[in-house]
Amino acid sequence: MLTEDLISRMSHGLAPVRRLPSPTALTLRWLGIAVIVVAGAVALVGLRHDLQARIDAGLDLRQMAAAGLTGVLAALAAFQLSFPDRDPRWALLPLPAFALWLANLGWGCLQDFARLGPEGLHLTTSFPCLAFILGFGLPLSLAMAWLGRHAVLIRPGPVAALGGLAAASITNIGLTLTHHLDAAAMVLAWHGLAIAVTTGAAALLGPRVMRAAEA
Amino acid sequence: MSAFRLQLFSGWAMTAEAVESRSDRDMRWSALMAAAQMGDARAYDRLLRECLPLLRSICRARLRDATETEDAVQDALLTLHRVRATYDPARPFTPWISAIAERRALDRGRARGRRTGREIELDHAGPIIDPSLPPAERGLERAELRAALRDLPPSQAKALQLAKIEELSLAEASARSGLSVGALKVATHRALHTLRKRLGAP
Known part of the structure; x- marks a missing residue:
């Protein structure tokens, strides 16, 4: 088909479209969903019993703050990149906060090691933990793919991966609030797994979800 | 010497004029796209026809081959059509449409690279x-x-x-x-x- 004919066909019977909300507005919407998911989980299983003590000790607050910052920035970066004309460097935005968060987890690990010796790094399998990871990660990633579905023809991979990172960060906050894990090594291992699983699954499956939602 | 200076000056003036007319053009395209988002088919038709040379030059720079270039231009047009809700008239139009064309030309180039990698003479x-x-x-x-x-x-x-x-x-x-x-x-x-x-x- 000639390109000029294609244009005639495209403009023939053109339907009006509603302009998309700005990346910031989309980020706020997604954060709203995130708050609902985390609040729902807290309502369902309750806060972990020793949360106050741990926050007083300053253990989890720093980590949650770093995770929260990563989540907000990663979500904003994902939505920025879902528009064609935005600078690809938006992808770098959440990285400093992400590094801070990982450093915090690693530092906790070292502290446990200093306090408890090799015992502090002992790992056990915690399957409920995996259920929590999926329970938080899945709805958050799906919500991200849905809100950013217009990105499927633009930058599906980076948008899905950043969306996964945002979902993983909020998952981390949810885990810290509700799920009992003591040793930092366990936290690092399971939360690290949560980040890897959520980000990886989102990067792999996100574009497909977007395609399905777009069609 | 003076002829050189004159040339230099007219060159500068031409560049300034080009920048000026480009921003005028962008304003016009932006307005046409805003109308198209509201369902104005004629504005859309006119906009896409006006943008064709730009789309072709972007795709040609990446692909060179004439058929591939035209295919990439059509890909870009179809993409633009499906993501037309992502354009914000408060922002310039040219970077938006250029980014879409760049992307589709890149895809075509990659697909061609994969094909030639599989075939042998x-x-x-x-x-x-x-x-x-x-x-x-x-x-x-x-x-x-x-x-x-x-x-x-x-x-x-x-x-x-x-x-x-x-x-x-x-x-x-x-x-x-x-x-x-x-x-x-x-x-x-x-x-x-x-x-x-x-x-x-x-």
Whole structure:
């Protein structure tokens, strides 16, 4: 088909479209969903019993703050990149906060090691933990793919991966609030797994979800 | 000297004018796109026709080949149509449409890279029987080759017969066999590969 004919066909019977909300507005919407998911989980299983003590000790607050910052920035970066004309460097935005968060987890690990010796790094399998990871990660990633579905023809991979990172960060906050894990090594291992699983699954499956939602 | 200065000045003036008219053009395109978002088909038609040279130049810079370029332009138009809700009239239009065209041209370029990586030129395949061998050995090799040819799947044998033995062009071979040019290339390549393995060539 000639390109000029294609244009005639495209403009023939053109339907009006509603302009998309700005990346910031989309980020706020997604954060709203995130708050609902985390609040729902807290309502369902309750806060972990020793949360106050741990926050007083300053253990989890720093980590949650770093995770929260990563989540907000990663979500904003994902939505920025879902528009064609935005600078690809938006992808770098959440990285400093992400590094801070990982450093915090690693530092906790070292502290446990200093306090408890090799015992502090002992790992056990915690399957409920995996259920929590999926329970938080899945709805958050799906919500991200849905809100950013217009990105499927633009930058599906980076948008899905950043969306996964945002979902993983909020998952981390949810885990810290509700799920009992003591040793930092366990936290690092399971939360690290949560980040890897959520980000990886989102990067792999996100574009497909977007395609399905777009069609 | 003064002529040079004049040239320099007119060059500067032209650049300034170009920048000015570009921003005018962008304002007009932006307004047309805003109208198109509200369903104004004529504005949309006019906008896309005006943008065609820009789309073509972006795609041509990445692809060079004329057919590929036009395909990428059409891809870009279809993408633009599906994501037209992502344009914000408060922002310039040219970067938006350029980013879409760049993306589709890049995709086309990558797809072409993958295709050429899979195909080999038949002319580079070389003779199967070494012509420098003494006649008796050549005869032996020929018998061996005939046996190997008999064992090939019919489509591969046919492709090899037409393309390498009768030395038809791909188009002629395609017309004779009813296979597409792509299928012929693949079948010939596979046949050569099978023979090479069977006859113990590296």
